[in-house]
Amino acid sequence: MQISYLVIALLLLTGVSYFWGRRRAVSLAKGEHLVVLHSLPSFHGAYVALWCGLPALLLVALWMILEPQIVEAVVINQLPADRAILAISDPNVFKLLLTDIRNLASGNIVSQTIDPALQAAANSYMRYEAISQQALFLVALSMAIVMGSFARTRLSQRFRARNRVEKIARWAMMTASLIAILTTVGIVLSLIFETIRFFDKVPFDEFLFGLKWSPQMAMREDQVGSSGAFGAIPLFAGTFLITLIAMVVAVPIGLFSAIYMSEYAGPTMRSVVKPALEILAGVPTVVYGFFAALTVAPFFRGAGESLGLDVSSESALAAGVVMGIMIIPFISSLSDDVMNAVPQSLRDGSYALGATQSETIKQVILPAALPGIVGAVLLAVSRAIGETMIVVMAAGLAANLTANPLEAVTTVTVQIATLLVGDQEFDSAKTLAAFALGLVLFVITLCLNMVALRVVRKYREKYD
Amino acid sequence: MSVAEQLENSGQPEKAVERKSKVIGKDITVHYGEKQALFDVNLAIPEHQVTALIGPSGCGKSTFLRCINRMNDVIDGCRVGGELTVDGVDIYRSNIDVVELRARVGMVFQKPNPFPKSIYDNIAYGPRIHGQASGRGEMDEVVETSLRRAGLWDEAKDRLEEPGTSLSGGQQQRLCIARAIAVNPDVILMDEPCSALDPIATARIEELIDELRERFTIVIVTHSMQQAARVSQRTAFFHLGVLVDEGETDQIFTNPKDERTQDYITGRFG
Known part of the structure; x- marks a missing residue:
């Protein structure tokens, strides 16, 4: 709470310093036309404001990261020697002690009787917190003022404020893009570390090549039916079966509607069909999920019964078909864009040779647009593999190894979801299996995306 | 029946009598939506000659050219009025097969637009869809003759499987001409075929046009008066959608009536 006041104060200071720098720039012009200045007054203002605000705010951020650790270490060190040694040697004890101290300090009720040593630690914890916060206020505010004033003294008629502000802006943008990259790296690393822990408990080849998936671990020695088998093959088979069904539905429909939209439809038709397809892309996957589970799956089962077929009520077919419908807009919209990008001159060239419209589409436009279409399909595949909600609701949990679309199968994403839903202990093979599955899934979709981008780039036709 | 269709509307009937007219436009008007682009154009195009259409930008010369193979159909909101005959047949009659018409009236565009296919397939494209060659051997022959006629054979014979887009600009344009010839049309329309080319490539295309006129009737739109004077036997001058002047090229350039x-x-303008 207190920190937020500081941040608000710093932002206000920054705002004020902008006008401060700007006014100085105007006065530097000495009443002449502003053109005598190298940069516009607003750049001078921005330069002063950036020097005033940025370092101080960075300091606050740094403090928020480092301060708790420093204070905690100091407090623990002040505990009676036996406890301190215990705390330093064992991180779990360290955390426990800290929680106690923090609870005491914030006045929460502690279940145990209050230990005088802990009480003292809590008191000093509070004291240090207060001191460091006051120090931060002082340092940050004075830093803002000093830096701002210093920046202001540098202003002159020929001062290149514009170039310097540009440079800072460039750094800011680089930081923004770094955040995205670092987050990805963080996710991948956390997946990898948990996966390594998983492979400590379950052999690598059993996971990758095992044919049986039953992730129940025995909690007690004598528990029944909880052997724990972590063969991922049935899951991936289920995933690919459902993806295949989805693509069988989505590729022809998406492609044909793209061809219709880009080549045959008039402007009015196009202005209706295209937004309608984009609405399809906007339907939340949860909605698709219960559409699949409550409408499509019973329909398939009923239809199967009347044909004398035994269709499971959670069939791969229902999930796959609905997923295919979800993916149609990806394929149609991307393919439509690619086909529209084929230059009109190629169409003209073909028509001028006496080709009909469908001959032109088949022999000129589709080949020219093919790399883009392949890319669209591959992106759709990786989307289908990663899709969770529809399969959670419609595909079932039984890990059957089957190629029959009328049976229930389960997918990687469904298993990840069920493994992590509810209270879990985070060191059992069951929970860690989710990370291993996640990593494999990530690698698969990553490869697909890379291949897709490669294909698009390599076979991109040079039209002219 | 087209034999004796005479140029009663043209400015120089006495000189055009010797040749029969391949294409005759009577009172051609073209609208793009609300805007009228051509006003009552009467023009006859004689067989086995090169007719140049000249005039400042936006004067309607390309519009007239695109009427002859109905490429204007591709443009939304384009309406054509009047009567345009090719070999005496009104091509805007309702029962005309546009696809067949375009096979007989080929076209070469301003910017070379080879298909993103091999050189061979670029040439074979037309004959293949019209079923004009059966079997690989016959098709090879068509490709070779077309490339020879377009003066591209020596440069392209060793690289027939390379993409058409790998050729230089001038070669690409000759490829497009070869592609048009391969369908064996009667008329070839050229819409500023040299405007994207350098002078050397332009000279080659102009030579080629002169050779091609023995077999085909050629209509060429050009911005270059020198080009019109060099390659054409007849010239028509368009201005603001009106056919202002038309006649023998020599006469137009040395002694224009208008x-x-x-x-x-x-x-002085343009």
Whole structure:
């Protein structure tokens, strides 16, 4: 709470310093036309404001990261020697002690009787917190003022404020893009570390090549039916079966509607069909999920019964078909864009040779647009593999190894979801299996995306 | 029946009598939506000659050209009025097969637009869809003759499987001409075929046009008066959607009847 006041104060200071720098720039012009200045007054203002605000705010951020650790270490060190040694040697004890101290300090009720040593630690914890916060206020505010004033003294008629502000802006943008990259790296690393822990408990080849998936671990020695088998093959088979069904539905429909939209439809038709397809892309996957589970799956089962077929009520077919419908807009919209990008001159060239419209589409436009279409399909595949909600609701949990679309199968994403839903202990093979599955899934979709981008780039036709 | 269709509307009937007219436009008007682009154009195009259409930008010369193979159909909101006959057949009659018409009236565009296929397939494209060659051997022959006629054979014979887009600009344009010839049309329309090319490539295309006129009737739109004077036997001058002047190229360039033609070819406007 207190920190937020500081941040608000710093932002206000920054705002004020902008006008401060700007006014100085105007006065530097000495009443002449502003053109005598190298940069516009607003750049001078921005330069002063950036020097005033940025370092101080960075300091606050740094403090928020480092301060708790420093204070905690100091407090623990002040505990009676036996406890301190215990705390330093064992991180779990360290955390426990800290929680106690923090609870005491914030006045929460502690279940145990209050230990005088802990009480003292809590008191000093509070004291240090207060001191460091006051120090931060002082340092940050004075830093803002000093830096701002210093920046202001540098202003002159020929001062290149514009170039310097540009440079800072460039750094800011680089930081923004770094955040995205670092987050990805963080996710991948956390997946990898948990996966390594998983492979400590379950052999690598059993996971990758095992044919049986039953992730129940025995909690007690004598528990029944909880052997724990972590063969991922049935899951991936289920995933690919459902993806295949989805693509069988989505590729022809998406492609044909793209061809219709880009080549045959008039402007009015196009202005209706295209937004309608984009609405399809906007339907939340949860909605698709219960559409699949409550409408499509019973329909398939009923239809199967009347044909004398035994269709499971959670069939791969229902999930796959609905997923295919979800993916149609990806394929149609991307393919439509690619086909529209084929230059009109190629169409003209073909028509001028006496080709009909469908001959032109088949022999000129589709080949020219093919790399883009392949890319669209591959992106759709990786989307289908990663899709969770529809399969959670419609595909079932039984890990059957089957190629029959009328049976229930389960997918990687469904298993990840069920493994992590509810209270879990985070060191059992069951929970860690989710990370291993996640990593494999990530690698698969990553490869697909890379291949897709490669294909698009390599076979991109040079039209002219 | 097209034999004796005479140029009663043209400015120089006495000189055009010797040749029969391949294409005759009577009172051609073209609208793009609300805007009228051509006003009652009457023009006859004689067989086995090169007819040049000249005039400042936006004067309607390309529009007229695109009427002859109905490429204007591709443009939304384009309406064509009047009567346009090719070999005496009104091509805007309702029962005309546009696809067949375009096989007989080929076209070469301003910018070379080879398909993103091999050189061979670029040429074979037309004959293949019209079923004009059966079997690989016959097709090879068509490709070779077309490339030879377009003067591209020596440069392309060793690289028939390379993409058409790998050729240079001038070669690409000759490839497009070869592609048009391969369908064996009667008329070839050329819409500023040299405007994207350098002078050397332009000279080659001009030579080629002169050779091609023995077999085909050629209509060429050009911005270059020198080019019109070099390659054409007849010239038509368009201005603001009106056919101002038309006649033997020599006569148009040395002794134009209309003052506007005079002004344009001497560079006073345009």
